[in-house]
Amino acid sequence: MLKKQLWIGGEWVPSREYAVVKSPYSLEPVAEVAQAGEEETEAAIAAAQRAFGEMAAMPAHERGAILERVAGLMAARKEELAGLLVREAAKPLKTARGEIDRTIQTYKFAAQEARRIHGETVPLDAAPGGEGRVAFTVRKPLGVVAAITPFNFPFNLVAHKVGPAIAAGNTVVLKPAGQTPLSALAVAELFREAGLPAGALNVVPGKGSVVGEMLVRDPRVKAVSFTGSPEVGIALRSKAGLKRVTLELGSNSALIIDDTAPLTDxxxxxxxxxxxxxxxQVCISIQRIYVHESKYEDFLNKFTRAAGKLVVGDPADERTDLSALIHPKEVQRMERWVASAKARGASVALGGHAVSDTVYAPTVLTGVPKDEAVSCQEVFGPIVCVAPFATLEEAIANVNDSRYGLQAGIYTQNLSAAMKAADRIEAGGVMINDFPTFRVDHMPYGGVKESGIGREGVRYAIEELTELKLISIKL
Known part of the structure; x- marks a missing residue:
């Protein structure tokens, strides 16, 4: 069985403890991966701190070239890396290939942005006493950045943290999700081959209670970028002190389909x-669909019929659309949540059952009470609730009746309805005539309420990971 060590200071480092990574689909062992403890985490932070001077002094074109080489290496190894996603995350092969393509784009965007980090001139003479001066701003890297990433996009969400951090001249300590450390360790190898200085990127899989706690509390770490649950993110922020903190947390994204929207294929x-x-298992997966009452039955029939054609099975099969959840306990949670909704009057229009110990069927529910978990919490599974509405105001109120606000969508041919929804929906992004799951990797991305603080999207992440400095010259 494959055995992987930690990546610290440009070297593979063994650990006292190893954890077995299993396939979420077959539950067969995939690899043994070293687990960082306090000693190894300390070494990773120290290595990143030592490398910071070299990274901060590196010209922008060199940082950009390193990121470009990483993108090129990923493109050359696309099938190998996609296969890694299939094994450790049970991501269907065609979906895995799509993630690798997006990750390549993210590193390309980071390479471009590395070359155009700049400030602006400031007209000091706009204020009395500012005469005879020239002023401008520059952006300086912060230092050591802690990146804590989830399992669902183990290449692209790593890229959204590591890419901007390296582009800005920072160094990184990366703690990947326990289920998907192999992807992060593969990224370390790519950066080494691309010529990144030793210590500029360190990868330390391990327990959040050990590695995460040390990263958040250590004063040498100047910024923390975290994607995960609201509970963990809120606790993390409370411990971070004056560190920069970017949090991408939970969601239960909603979509409105009004009476003017044709129900096209x-x-x-x-x-x-x-x-x-x-x-x-996507942060902006559609969880709630509100359809105008005049189109509700037609939509429900077409939607369930199309969803029923999804191919469920082995993620390594080219035909598979939907495979295992990340852990069998998530299948058990789906069963509990659906049973709870049914006990309170909800109906199952499609699915509503486990296919196996690791796979849950695509499920469509109707008549779900708003305070049921499948509606008001984050499902992070193949369950969607569909409900009718009478007025746009009612639909917007339903969308906003949530502790989350990451992204939402509306299908309409009415410009006034589109702009009203865009203005009144409480979310970090509103997609008009598209689903809330839309994301391209250079757009600003982040939420309001318990969906987080700060923004990703390469240029916007660079702003979060740099310090604005003012330079004033008295002539």
């Missing part, structure tokens, strides 16, 4: 993709 296909892509 494309719309139905987008809804199916948005609800069931990677078994719903």
């Amino acid at each position: 494309e719309l139905i296909a987008r809804c199916v993709q948005g609800a069931f892509g990677f078994s719903g």
Whole structure:
């Protein structure tokens, strides 16, 4: 069985403890991976601190070239890296290839942005006493950045943290999710081959209670970028002190389909993709769909029919659309949540059962009370709730009746309705005539309420990971 060590200071480092990574689909062992303790985490932070001077002094074109080489190496190894996602995350092969393609784009965007980090001139003479001076701003790297990443996009969400950090001249200590450390360790190898200085990127899989706690509390770490649950993110922020903190937390994204929107094949296909892509284990997966009452029955029939055609099975099969959840306990949670909703009057229009110990069927529920977990919490599974509405105001109120606010969507041919929804929906992004699961990797991305603080999207992440400095010259 494959055995992987920690990546610290440009070297593979063994650990006292190893954990077995299993396939979420077959539950067969995939690899043994070293687990960082306090000693190894301390070494990773120290290595990043030592490398910071070299990274901060590195010209922008060199940082950009390193990131470009990483993108090129990923493109050359696309099938190998996609296969890694299939094994450790049970991501269907065609979906895995899509993630690798997006990750390549993210590193390319980071390479471009590395070359255009700049400030602006400041007209000091706009204020009395500012005469005879020239002033401008520059952006300086912060130092050591802690990146804590989830399992669902183990290449691309790593890229959204590591890419901007390296582009800005920072160094990184990366703690990947316990289920998907192999992808992060593969990224370390790519950066080494691309010529990144030793210590500029360190990868330390391990327990959040050990590695995460040390990263958040250590004064040498100047910024923390975290993607994960609201509970962990809120606790992390409370411990971070004056560190920069970017949090991308939970969601239960909603979509409105009004009475003017034609129920085209494309719309139905987008809804199916948005609800069931990677078994719903996507932060902006569609969890709630509100359809105007005049189109509700027609939509429900078309949507369930299309979702029922999804191929469920082995993630290594080219035909598979939907496979295992990340852990069998998540299948058990799906069963509990659906049973709870049914006990309070909800109906199952599709699915509503486990396919195996590791796979849950694509599920569509109707008549779900608003305070049921499948509606008001984050499902992170292949379950979507569909409900009718009478007025746009009612639909917007339903969307906003949530502790989350990451992204939302509305299908409409009414410009006034589109702009009203864009203005009144409480979310970090509103997609008009598209699903809330839409994301391209250079757009600003982040939420309000318990969906987080700060923004990702390469240029916006660079702003979060740099310090603005003012330079004033008296002539």
